[in-house]
Amino acid sequence: MCLAVPMQVLELKENTAVVDMGGTRKAVRLDAIDRPPTVGDYVIVHAGFAIHCIDEEEAKITLQYFEEIFADETSR
Amino acid sequence: MKHLDEYRDPHLAGKLIDKIKALSHRPVRLMEVCGTHTVSIFRSGIRSLLPPSITLLSGPGCPVCVTATEEIDKFIKLGQQKDTIVATFGDLVRVPGSSSSLQKERADGADIRVVYSTFDALDIARRNPSRTVVFLAVGFETTAPTIAAAVKETKKEGIGNFYIIPAHKIIPPAMEALLAGGELAIDGFICPGHVSVIIGADAYRPVADKYHIPCVVAGFEPVDILQTIYMLLSQIEEGKAIVEIQYRRAVNFTGNEKALALLSEVFETCDAPWRGLGTIPDSGLRLRDNYRALDIETKFDLTVPRTQDHPGCSCGDILRGVKTPLDCVLYRKVCTPSNPYGPCMVSTEGTCAAYYKYHD
Numbered sequence: 001m002c003l004a005v006p007m008q009v010l011e012l013k014e015n016t017a018v019v020d021m022g023g024t025r026k027a028v029r030l031d032a033i034d035r036p037p038t039v040g041d042y043v044i045v046h047a048g049f050a051i052h053c054i055d056e057e058e059a060k061i062t063l064q065y066f067e068e069i070f071a072d073e074t075s076r
Numbered sequence: 077m078k079h080l081d082e083y084r085d086p087h088l089a090g091k092l093i094d095k096i097k098a099l100s101h102r103p104v105r106l107m108e109v110c111g112t113h114t115v116s117i118f119r120s121g122i123r124s125l126l127p128p129s130i131t132l133l134s135g136p137g138c139p140v141c142v143t144a145t146e147e148i149d150k151f152i153k154l155g156q157q158k159d160t161i162v163a164t165f166g167d168l169v170r171v172p173g174s175s176s177s178l179q180k181e182r183a184d185g186a187d188i189r190v191v192y193s194t195f196d197a198l199d200i201a202r203r204n205p206s207r208t209v210v211f212l213a214v215g216f217e218t219t220a221p222t223i224a225a226a227v228k229e230t231k232k233e234g235i236g237n238f239y240i241i242p243a244h245k246i247i248p249p250a251m252e253a254l255l256a257g258g259e260l261a262i263d264g265f266i267c268p269g270h271v272s273v274i275i276g277a278d279a280y281r282p283v284a285d286k287y288h289i290p291c292v293v294a295g296f297e298p299v300d301i302l303q304t305i306y307m308l309l310s311q312i313e314e315g316k317a318i319v320e321i322q323y324r325r326a327v328n329f330t331g332n333e334k335a336l337a338l339l340s341e342v343f344e345t346c347d348a349p350w351r352g353l354g355t356i357p358d359s360g361l362r363l364r365d366n367y368r369a370l371d372i373e374t375k376f377d378l379t380v381p382r383t384q385d386h387p388g389c390s391c392g393d394i395l396r397g398v399k400t401p402l403d404c405v406l407y408r409k410v411c412t413p414s415n416p417y418g419p420c421m422v423s424t425e426g427t428c429a430a431y432y433k434y435h436d
Binding site: 006008021022029031032033034042044046047048049051052054055056058059061062063065066069070 | 077078079080082085087088091092095165192193194195196215218219221222225270273274299303322324325326332333334335338
């Protein structure tokens, strides 16, 4: 029930957005989103509502941490 | 797929497991309080990859599972009302009440419809103006703002036949109730990802400060969960008990202001019954006075007799983390996904269903 997935915004219309994940498309509401998304953004969708725009900067920081783990030979 | 594949890399998972093993010096018990984490941990096989010193427990993180029997009985009574359509999320339909379930009621002629979103329920109300349409408002803080939006829309449009039955639950008070009970030893919390999108990680500070339990908000992919376990172990090793966020791409400390404003405009906190935990103060949501007329209990008397859960069912103890499904006398013998005795076997996010599907 709480499965919320990242989906990419394809279109915006007033209070709804058309989003896509791997070819699955749906219209979602924007009543509860933290900031207005733009086309191309990734949003977390829950029960027909976009609830958050994925923070690309923060995602980069996490991925950078993973790269550091790969680079850290002492972890093997 | 972007924002998914990066967190499913088996080589990276292997590196993280090595780091966890290198850091694991003593027995620790970590509890996840999100049904989606439960499923992800089982599906990815994380339990079998961790050193034996790390025990992962599943807490009260599945909204369907924590819905009390008396609430299910109310939903069933609602389905029996004349000219009423009950709209619900699908997970609830098969949960047994004290003597029936929504599925059985539907077989007996009740008009019970599964919807994906509250706005689907609102559409049913628009299309059926002569009938009363009631949405079963279950779920945690992730779902509650979506209900609040539908309630606001109902009032704005003047839709006179749409109601809800508020049965929401709030996670942090349940975490505190688990710890205050004193029967459970937990060394760290894997905090829910999408509840935290809404409420923000600061909501767990009372748990971390008062009970000295490290809290880390986790994403849902295997690498997210492994990094979270590593972060919790690091805190435990350093003697810290702070709130950290692993799921930084989606969660901040203060939460989603817009969703929180929506929530507090429509709902106020109230005491709520939890399966296995009893009544927890300020752990539920009821409609504020401005919107109270949309609570179906202002229209119908849905009082139900107090009931006992099935005497053999251990769902309550499992939700508190004091038993696993393997300790339940019904598990696998008579209680199975096709013949569930308790909600933890019904919901796909339930601990018993996850054990049944993935546990050796």
